Amino acid sequence: MLSDEDLLQLQLAEKLYHQSELSLQNLPDKPLILEWQRQLEKIESEALRESISLRLEWQTLLAALRYRQEGRTGPENFHGFGRWTGLIRRNWHDPLFGLETALPFLSKLQPLLNKGQSGELERQLNGFLWKDLMFIERSFQFTLETVICFVLRWGLAEQHIKSDASLALESFKRMSEQLLGTPAITQHLESAFEELS
Template sequence: MSYYTLITALPWLPELEQCKQMPLSRIALDQRLTMLLDSDQEQLSLVEALYFPDSDGLQGNTDKQLIALWRAQLEKVESDILRQRIFFSQELVTVMAALRSRAAGLENPELFHGSGRWLPRIRQHWFEPGFGLDEFFPQIRQIQRILAKDNPALLETLLNQMLWNDLVLCERQNHFSYESVVCFVLRWGIAERHIRQHGAEALQKFNQSTSKLLAQAGLHQQLEQGVK
């Protein structure tokens, strides 16, 4: 099928840091995606499930089992371009998991399980600060600094931005193709996650400020009562 009509019906997504609200709901997006063939919709659902794994559905499995399941599902993705996008997302997760595992005291690298081209190098250079990946993955130093600050929100923001950049590049290289449609849907998912994360941060800050104001108000009341 021609994907031109569908792609031109999709709204523009601003840069990730500029996303304050979604340009359309998931229901509206799904309505536009009904223009896809059934086989394309099935592949899209598979790619989304692999790109945004459900943490609740992963419980009860070891890391090794999860990776085996993930690889089996990945083989069902027909587009090599989309497999590479999923592979890249898992490589980022692997790097972060390796850094956390080492910081938690794991001393035997053979007990660490992950995915991607960097796994052998990570195990081989386990005790080096950047696993010997500085030349291939310079962002690892930035990730290390954020992990050292114990700031999960900032780390997720960095991860989302790297995934976003990868998808934007893919869209530009595959104009008006099925891959560009899927990359848009994945970026929509990242944008939604980004907005939800920052919304939660804003709510937390509001609650903290409110608690401080209430505490101050209570203190003032006590002082006033003491004066009386």
């Protein structure tokens, strides 16, 4: 039901917000960051640009923490996205890059990273991002921003389900039961069994 132009905005927002594993393998990588900046300029809504930027900035922060933990690079070779990149470089050896006051949520994530609890770290960050998207969604009623935030939130939910095997199985069972309970499917199955008899 979206116009072609709106559909392109949705697809661009999804591509930037929900990065594929392949595109993130080299994060933070200067050409990738420059591409993000070019693509972000094509997002027409300022509120969506800010929300997507927030997501990319958090990816940059987590990448910096991981890179430093693994000893993969030094501050002079670190390229990141957004307003905190300069502080990250200048305060590379500070546990939270000097951002603990500006970003108190970061102090909750670092211990999870240090303990190797990447699943819990992702869950906490996605909860934070979910609230950000929900705020924007509620600030705009019946607009493209509403639709895009809704789609992006459910992308976060999908990631959560994929990372939790028991939740994924439960979701599959529930969807299977609903699908099997629809009259068209029931009729089709009964017809197929009659042919086999």
